[in-house]
Amino acid sequence: MPPVEPGVQYADLEQQSETAQLGMWVFIATEVLFFGALIATYVLYRASYPAQFRIAGHDSLILLGSINQAILVTSSLTMVLAIRAARLADRRALVRLLLATAALGFAFIGVKGYEYARDAASHSVPVIDFVFKHGYRAPAELFWTFYFIATGIHAVHLSIGIVLVLILAARAARGAFTPLYHAPLEVVGLYWSFVDCVWFFLFACIYPLGRAGI
């Protein structure tokens, strides 16, 4: 492939790469506020209804949540290793690691889908099919509302990430990335790690409730 030229507003590729990464960091800041607003709502309602949230949270499927956590952390590892492969000009490893990242992302979605199905079977879907036998129902429904909205928005973000990673894999297979130019990998890698981090926070909100004295 011919050497990549920086955009006309850039002095060199390095400035362009740094700028792209700063752009992704700034975007991540906005996403922190976006998820943060939702999590703040959750925290406020949890503080208002501690007992009912604890009971409702106990019904969440912590095993599936934990499996997903492990999947996502591993996918961040493969993503970082992919960037390393680009730096070392190892095209085959780069493509494989990107595909592995995407595959792990798909696995997450799959487990999440199964978890949603199990949640529906146990009548935990607010408004549509919700049964709560342990007292004042409204706060429990609010807990599950938060669960579906938060994990749903997270899944949308993850899906966008999967698409981006697949696009990068296709470009990498055609030799687009070199040790000198692999800024798109860095930028998507940042995004991917962010989506991973969000899951840490969602996990902490959803699964430990009602267990181990929390």
Add this chain to the structure above:
Amino acid sequence: MDQWVPFWPTNAALSASIVDTINIGEFALIGLILLFVTGMTLVFCVRYRRGSPAPRQPLGSSSWRLEIAWTAATLAAFFVLFVFGANAYLFLYRPPPRTDLEVYIVGKQWMWKVQHPGGQREIDALHVPVDRTVRVVLASEDVIHSFFIPSFRLKHDVVPGQFETFWFRPTRTGEYKLECSEFCGVQHAHMIGTVTVMSAADYARWLSDQGVAESLSQQGAALFRSYGCSGCHDPHATVHAPLLTGLYGRVVQLQDGRAVRADERYIRDCILTPLNQIVAGYPPVMPSFAGQMSEEDLIRIVAYIKSLSAGSSS
């Protein structure tokens, strides 16, 4: 103030005097600041217009002392305004030192429904005696409204899902506008009424002229029976339920460890969402009356429970 300034609104309550006094001081201060800023701007524009003979000095020495000085002065002036305002607000919005009269008001699209403790009812009107402290309990049946009496310089939002309370003390007889000041739908502009402040004697006469048989708490007692509350809360009931005599104003220990004061809000919450505030030592068996009771029925029952002082039977 309303006597000398042609378009100053009528001052008809203690709150209006307080608010007006602070506002006059504030308007004077901001008037001075505005005069100062615009005055200086105009003077400089004339004096330093291009072509004027005024001498221009070379620029340059540091000005941070001046900047610190006027920053500090501004902060100090603003702090004074803040303190006066906060102090007055706390006086206006905290419970009054003593209450002479309580009134219950329900806002709904698009009218104000007023209930006096003697059972007298009004719509879009409120009769109150002059020079008495009136405490108002507000409820909304649907959306957020705001109960606003311009001549008293007072308003309070009426939020569905909870009782709000505030108080006023009228100081002048007459008729004053009552308006809704939170957009609540098509006829928001028609959710208006009249507050009539009367002498004590006229007010007493007005109350008896309404020809009401039952007081609010008596109506509440009837509802207490018809909704089945007495089935559990009667001292002779078989179900173990908290007794309600002397409840109002007392501190209640809840099962989850919280200790709450039993005010109107608490009582309302107990009726609508009982499982959220189970009293310590009692089983979680009270049914919820959410969706069954209108705000007016809730007010009647709350009024009844408030009337149960220790020593009388329910």
Add this chain to the structure above:
Amino acid sequence: MSATALELPASYLTEENTIGSWLLTRDHKRIAMMFFCSITFFFFIGGIAATLIRLHLLSPAGAFLQPETYNRLFTMHGIVMVWFFLIPSIPATLGNFLLPLMIGARDLAFPRLNLFSWYLFNTSGLLAVYFLFVGGVDTGWTFYTPYSTLFSNGHVIAAAVAVFINGFSTIATALNFVVTTHKLRAPGMTWFRLPLFVWAIYATSIIMLLATPVLAMTLALIALERLMGIGVFDPQLGGDPLLFQHMFWFYSHPAVYIMVLPAMGVVSEIITCFARRPVFGYRGMCYALITIAVIGFFVWGHHMFTSGISLLSAVVFSMMTFIVAVPSAIKVFNWTVTLHNARIQFDAPMLYALGFIGLFTLGGLTGLVLGTLSSDVHLQDTYFVVAHFHFIMVGGTVSAYFGGLHYWWSKITGRHYPEIWGRFAAILMFVGFNLTFLPQFILGYLGMPRRYYTYSTDLQTWNVLSSAGASILAVAYLLPLFYLTWSLIWGRKADDNPWHATGLEWLTASPPPAHNFLRTPRVTEGPYRYDPRDGSYVSQDGVFHA
């Protein structure tokens, strides 16, 4: 300094003139112009709504509108003016055009993202206007629950979705501006050599980035609540209607700083140039901008003093409100003192800037009244609030926007507007504006609530005065439409630096070529090296001009 006889590249306007070259452009200047056209369109939609409202309020019983229509009109006016005019106005037009020029860059960091922002903006705007016409929304631009989620019969979800999409346009632009300012400054352009307009746009962009996502989540939640009946804000389902207000105002208070900070940046540029002296207290001005941006995030509760929030939180929010007013006051003092020891010229941009000082000061001072807790109990939700925010947003931001358009018109289009008409429109706007909104302070103190389609007869005089002022204001807004358009064809041609200003944008041709500078400038001077004794100046590349 005029263009030389060298073989210069074509300007960004004439370079390639197919529709496709505009709709697919990456040039920040073309995108700025496209934004200019879009927001002018939305300004007129919002203005028509205002015209109908003021005509209707000539009569106490309401002149000709049905209550339902009136309610939809004030909602449309608010939504369109806030999100589709005021918030993008200075940043997306002047900011887009000038930011790269002022820092010596050849474009923004992410040109395609810039274009995408314009498409998002138009999509959201057309969606909003469509639904506002077809059936309408009547909740007010504030969408308070539970009216908006459970009771309103309008297209609330569509309006929420439109504003949600618009939020992404804002975020994209702000991201571009922040990254560009950090990474693409020309050699020698340190932070404290940046013009105040750049600082203002930067501070605005920080607010946009941090506040808009919260609005997005809030709108998503009310849309879901309305669509599916979840109970986040429904008291009967355990929700809290006041939580909506907290979340909404957490965005919407910083949003008002999004609307005013760029205006402050424009005013600083104009005053220093037409007073022919450096702005007083440059660093203080920079710090004031950043301080306003930060503290502005901690005052949102002052919109809720009468909503039933805890007394302690009310007291804290009031205190923070007074604190945030201090840096604004500092800026006003600094602008005023900039006129001392100056050499002032009263061209149209300067008239707009001087008008800004007076109107913004009065607007800000009445904000102090509203921030005073006891006063707010009386004045909240009355016309006093309406007057206050119009003084800042219209008297302030719109004045500055028009001032900036006039100031940079020659740079943007290569033509001069007719100066007499410019000055006349500025003065007419000032007069019309005051006549429109000063009576509204009185109406508010007399207790006329907001959002009322009818009012008591004793308030008619003030309403009629206000509507009369509005008719003058309308003329003052239409005049520039005509003479600025006229100038595009018959205006006197402009050279590089007709105002003899010091910024980097004046080093390049009027209008600039596609990539701004033939060679990246080297900056050796701070901004505003004007000498009032003789009007000479040193531009930021170090060249002295007599």
